[in-house]
Amino acid sequence: MYSGFSTSEKCGEHRVNKTSCVLYFLASFSFVQTEIKRLIDSVAESASSKSPVNLSEKFLALTVSVICKAAFGLSFQGTVLNNDRFNKLVREAFMFLGSFSASDFFPNGGWIIDRLTGLQGWRERSVRDLDDFYEQMFDLHKQGNKNGVEDFVDLLLRLEKEETVLGYGKLTRNHIKAILMNVLLGAINTSAITMTWAMAELMRNPRAMNKVQTEIRNQMGNNRSVITLDDIDQLHYLKMVIKETWRLHPPAPLLVPREVISEFEINGYKIQPKTLLHVNAWAIGRDPDTWKDPEVFFPERFMDNDIDAKGQNFELLPFGSGRRICPGMYMGTTMVEFGLANMLYQFDWKLPEGMVVEDIDMEEAPGLTVGKKNELLLVPVKY
Numbered sequence: 001m002y003s004g005f006s007t008s009e010k011c012g013e014h015r016v017n018k019t020s021c022v023l024y025f026l027a028s029f030s031f032v033q034t035e036i037k038r039l040i041d042s043v044a045e046s047a048s049s050k051s052p053v054n055l056s057e058k059f060l061a062l063t064v065s066v067i068c069k070a071a072f073g074l075s076f077q078g079t080v081l082n083n084d085r086f087n088k089l090v091r092e093a094f095m096f097l098g099s100f101s102a103s104d105f106f107p108n109g110g111w112i113i114d115r116l117t118g119l120q121g122w123r124e125r126s127v128r129d130l131d132d133f134y135e136q137m138f139d140l141h142k143q144g145n146k147n148g149v150e151d152f153v154d155l156l157l158r159l160e161k162e163e164t165v166l167g168y169g170k171l172t173r174n175h176i177k178a179i180l181m182n183v184l185l186g187a188i189n190t191s192a193i194t195m196t197w198a199m200a201e202l203m204r205n206p207r208a209m210n211k212v213q214t215e216i217r218n219q220m221g222n223n224r225s226v227i228t229l230d231d232i233d234q235l236h237y238l239k240m241v242i243k244e245t246w247r248l249h250p251p252a253p254l255l256v257p258r259e260v261i262s263e264f265e266i267n268g269y270k271i272q273p274k275t276l277l278h279v280n281a282w283a284i285g286r287d288p289d290t291w292k293d294p295e296v297f298f299p300e301r302f303m304d305n306d307i308d309a310k311g312q313n314f315e316l317l318p319f320g321s322g323r324r325i326c327p328g329m330y331m332g333t334t335m336v337e338f339g340l341a342n343m344l345y346q347f348d349w350k351l352p353e354g355m356v357v358e359d360i361d362m363e364e365a366p367g368l369t370v371g372k373k374n375e376l377l378l379v380p381v382k383y
């Protein structure tokens with residue numbers, strides 16, 4: 001069986017290849033524009049009927065469509081997975097990746113506990129369903145009806161056919177599924193979670209909401225339908241809002257676990273090889289020794305410093321750092337910037353009838369990625 005994220009730092013060569021694979025499909029980024037247009041149209045429908053929009057669901061649908069098209073060259077609609085099943089599978093996969101597994105801690109007998117708690121069966125079922133999805137995707141790729149354009153999956157299948165040696169051995173079908181699993185799970189939830197938290201924080205902070213919308217609307221003027229990369233470059237406050245969202249709500253709060261290769265000492269503790277290490281990016285973002293009023297959403301805190309989120313400033317690590325840093329960092333950031341900029345430019349946002357700001361809950365859902373537990377429902381008003 002293949003697994004999602006590998007926990008070892010040792011796969012240096014494999015990492016280079018995986019990163020190049022991810023970079024390979026970043027070039028096909030025009031999908032973002034097309035899918036955002038689709039999102040705007042569907043939100044505009046709710047605006048005309050004055051009905052609430054489930055933003056958590058809309059943002060997830062946006063990232064799923066972009067990633068499936070960019071990475072897999074297809075829309076998952078019409079495959080063995082329908083919309084609901086696909087979303088459920090992604091959610092389940094994150095829950096089991098983030099859940100306590102006895103076999104991680106007791107390699108000899110822990111599997112018995114995992115069987116008794118049902119974790120093992122649950123994992124097997126989810127992976128089997130995803131396996132069916134991948135197999136169908138491979139069949140569709142073999143039929144090859146994309147005008148001869150090679151996408152990410154075609155590339156991996158070609159490397160397998162050519163018996164290409166990557167890292168420790170030949171690329172097999174299971175390696176391909178593991179790479180796709182990494183991309184799927186690494187890419188989809190994280191961007192959607194960020195956009196949802198950002199909108200929830202802005203609704204709770206009307207001053208910041210007003211400021212970010214004014215910035216976007218001043219930049220765009222009244223009648224623009226397309227936001228360009230040049231526009232995004234000018235949206236300094238929006239970028240601060242996103243950084244502040246990542247500080248309080250890093251989508252992968254414990255990053256990806258590391259396995260220690262050789263003994264080292266930190267703060268008097270001797271850490272042994274094979275120890276599993278977790279970096280708590282969530283706690284770092286709320287550390288009162290680093291951040292003034294850490295619990296307060298205050299994007300301006302990034303005005304007078306050049307702390308960025310690219311893994312060089314250890315106070316803010318939404319994408320991790322080092323050799324295992326997120327290879328989709330630029331794609332994720334672009335998706336979040338474009339998604340939010342468009343939603344904030346095109347629409348004003350109101351709470352559903354009878355709700356007040358204090359009713360917006362910020363409870364977190366457990367898992368390897370941590371999103372807002374309850375879905376965010378807001379009423380759009382066309383600008």
Ligand code: HEM
Pocket residue numbers: 005006015022182183186187188190191194251252255256257317318319320321322323324325326327328329331332333336
């Ligand atoms: C806002 C968006 C995103 C956030 C916050 C995010 C965050 C992260 C984090 C924290 C890690 C672990 C890094 C570490 O432990 O040092 C990671 C890994 C990863 N991410 Fe992202 N990610 C995002 C978007 C994406 C996108 C769009 C893709 C693909 C196009 C992607 C692909 C991956 C992959 C493949 C890994 C595993 C890397 C490895 O195992 O070495 N991510 N991401």
